[in-house]
Amino acid sequence: MPTHRKQQEEAQNQHRVADEGEAVLRTENVKVTYGDTLALRDVSMDVPQHQITALIGPSGCGKSTLLRCFNRLNDLIDGCKVEGKVFYRDKNFYSSKIDPVSVRRRIGMVFQKPNPFPKSIYNNIAYGAKVNGFKGDMDELVERSLQRAALWGEVKDKLKENGLSLSGGQQQRLCIARAIALKPQVVLMDEPCSSLDPVSTERVEDLIHELKEDYTIIIVTHNMHQATRVSDFTAFFNAEESDDGSRFGYLVEYDRTERVFEDPQEEATQKYVSGKFG
Numbered sequence: 001m002p003t004h005r006k007q008q009e010e011a012q013n014q015h016r017v018a019d020e021g022e023a024v025l026r027t028e029n030v031k032v033t034y035g036d037t038l039a040l041r042d043v044s045m046d047v048p049q050h051q052i053t054a055l056i057g058p059s060g061c062g063k064s065t066l067l068r069c070f071n072r073l074n075d076l077i078d079g080c081k082v083e084g085k086v087f088y089r090d091k092n093f094y095s096s097k098i099d100p101v102s103v104r105r106r107i108g109m110v111f112q113k114p115n116p117f118p119k120s121i122y123n124n125i126a127y128g129a130k131v132n133g134f135k136g137d138m139d140e141l142v143e144r145s146l147q148r149a150a151l152w153g154e155v156k157d158k159l160k161e162n163g164l165s166l167s168g169g170q171q172q173r174l175c176i177a178r179a180i181a182l183k184p185q186v187v188l189m190d191e192p193c194s195s196l197d198p199v200s201t202e203r204v205e206d207l208i209h210e211l212k213e214d215y216t217i218i219i220v221t222h223n224m225h226q227a228t229r230v231s232d233f234t235a236f237f238n239a240e241e242s243d244d245g246s247r248f249g250y251l252v253e254y255d256r257t258e259r260v261f262e263d264p265q266e267e268a269t270q271k272y273v274s275g276k277f278g
């Protein structure tokens with residue numbers, strides 16, 4: 001076996017699981033292909049409850065692909081096949097008995113570009129709640145969700161205005177409010193600050209910290225400073241060339257964030273976090 005392949009396999013076995021906290025999500029040998037092309041190989045990791053886990057690594061190493069495995073969003077991509085197991089608590093939610101829509105209700109998602117509905121601020125929250133059968137006090141739900149997303153003070157007097165009239169940072173907090181209104185267990189965030197200015201980024205990062213009391217958060221980020229600022233655990237992925245010349249991602253190291261950044265166990269991690277590649 002070539003040395004790099006052996007090192008890669010050893011790394012997968014030694015560093016794949018963070019060893020603290022109860023796991024709310026767990027992957028076992030997850031492999032993802034798009035058509036005939038392997039995108040991600042053998043990912044086994046536990047995601048601890050009420051912690052923030054960052055997924056980092058160079059472009060194309062499969063961070064967003066893995067994130068989409070956590071709420072079965074890959075099901076919606078033609079030709080995408082997920083093998084292995086993804087457990088939510090003790091249920092393999094890739095089992096044929098599980099309804100992907102119910103998975104997405106428990107696992108909320110916030111995307112790179114804020115994508116509010118072209119509806120009023122109020123209805124951005126109320127619409128999803130209604131569709132999901134919410135029967136309680138809607139005004140209270142809207143207020144509570146906006147408060148939780150640290151946006152209420154800025155929008156309480158203009159709830160009838162279109163969500164798209166807000167600034168980018170406010171729109172992203174509106175999308176977070178919309179995601180948490182459905183009371184998910186986990187919130188997935190795919191580079192949620194990449195289109196925001198530094199002030200809005202700071203507000204969203206503060207919000208992510210506050211939300212961890214109630215939610216488990218997984219965040220994909222290109223920004224290593226952001227990973228160190230917001231996350232408790234960090235999973236570093238790398239990309240490798242396969243025999244046919246295409247590139248696939250794999251998990252190199254997964255540990256407490258301080259350890260990954262200050263005392264990485266793998267050479268590839270050390271090079272990446274010190275900015276030598278990626």
Ligand SMILES: Nc1ncnc2c1ncn2[C@@H]1O[C@H](COP(=O)(O)OP(=O)(O)OP(=O)(O)O)[C@@H](O)[C@H]1O
Nearest residue numbers: 034039057058059060061062063064065066077247
């Ligand atoms: N919808 C898709 N169809 C086909 N291939 C895809 C699709 N989405 C991703 N891929 C491929 O899967 C691999 C992993 O991509 P992915 O976007 O998950 O990586 P990433 O680490 O999130 O990258 P980036 O940091 O650039 O966003 C890449 O080779 C990419 O080209």
